[in-house]
Amino acid sequence: MSRQQPKEPSTSRLAEVRAARLQKLQRLRELGVDPYPATFEARQPIGEAREKAPGTEVRVAGRLVLWRRHGGSTFATLRDQSGQVQLQFRRDALGPDRYELLKLLDVGDFIGIEGSLFTTRTGELTVEVRQFAVLTKALRPLPEKWHGLTDPETRVRKRHLTFISDPGEMEMLVKRAQFVHNIRAFLEGEGFVEVATPALERIPGGAEAEPFVTHHAALDTDFYLRISLELAHKRLIVGGFERIYEIGRVFRNEGLGREYLQEFDLLEFYWAYADLPALKRLVERFYATVIQETFGTLRLTYGEDALDFTPPWPETDYLELFRQKAGIDLHQYPTAESLLPVARKLDIPEAVSGLGRGRLIDLIYKRVIRPTLIQPQFLVNHPVDISPLAKRDPKDPIRVQRLQVLIAGSEVGNGFAELNDPLDQRARFEEQQRLREAGDREAQMLDEEFLEALEYGMPPTAGFGVSIERWLMYLTNSPAIRDVVAFPLTRPAASSSPTEEADKDSREA
């Protein structure tokens, strides 16, 4: 990509370091050493090499992370993903010419080495290097070897440096991979088929959230990025699928916060002919199995709280909860107008007229009630106002057949007996549409295609959804949800910072 020698920024320490490394690079080439060879054959992971007995020949490769030069003997620390090991280079073993080459290496370079294992008198397992090869010359210095990289902004903007200076950070992503693998394994084992549905939609549905807008050039048409997987999945159920799931990236145009991402992986599954009690049993088993297999235990802690995922989990009644924790009997407040003064009395400034009854209930719930629900539990019997896609409870039509999984005061799973009455669904969309027109940007849009599909008939179906990241955040005791993703969203960096200028110079050269 870069065509010639990059131009140097005139006045920075970074530029000097880089110039010195470029000179070493040039020198290597003059000596006939390829600083970027294609391969290093027959390498073994350092972690494996460390298991061998002293005297064994090993062949390992990795990044140089520390140098200790002592005249005719040089110690270094070499690291790969499996671990690190000390190297010793000796002038009398390598010969003066090869030993001189070490001067052209820096911390940060990748090298491959061959040598024999021994233990130093201080007990450190070490490879005495017989041969070495440059695998990649690095041009920029690594973060400080002792303090590492602590600036939170740099850590999030330059994730590669975070992983280099703090290899433990990689474990989160490895854990996530295992977690997702275990989720798939469980659902496949239950006969669920993985499907893939479009992220570009004309009408984003299935959740209450503000969507991102994008544009298709050839069609000259705006599309939305999906905010959930739900409506496409239900159309598949209409089509005859009985057990489907997807782990799909969804996008929500909302603020940044410790519990929120702008894009995240949503797991949803739909299960035809299953009712809410069956769903509940499955979800309990699902969580317990996946957690046990990923973490080896069902007892985890989040912050101050000890969480126990051992089934069965308690079941909490939504309306009863309002009576107990807030002293509100929701049956007494059938309209938004009657509920509004109650919300205002609870000191909820966002409660304003124009909001629907459902939003008011949701606000009271999220502000006053949910923070008190710590242990894993099912929240059931939600009012119909806050669940426009769930089936009504035949015994009490103002409630729906829904279950939410709550962990540490947060929603970590949401299941429904899905609404399959096309006329009821149309009426609820129309109510949402009315709220939308009244200014609620998170109210759902009416999706005519979906309604038409429902008119062909969807069998009774249970559905469930959970954010992989939110779930993992609570399981791994992470203070912020961005801690469980590789590259969380950042604002564009200011172009005027010195670091940025240096970056720009090297790109433009």
Added chain:
RNA sequence: GGGCCCGUAGCUCAGCGGCAGAGCAGCGGACUUUUAAUCCGAUGGUCGUGGGUUCGAAUCCCACCGGGCCCCCCA
């Protein structure tokens, strides 16, 4: 979007109205079992950006940019 705090060398940090500092890394040198190796020497700055106050600003004030925490909001 609101409140509080932060931004000084590639990295980690001092300095908080009077010459821009240290450690690590880098450069030169000594050193063949070190462990953040050690020792000697030379070097390194748009003090986030812009404006203002002042004889004088990294330091005080204002705005902006970026970040962190707490509210708020969508799993």
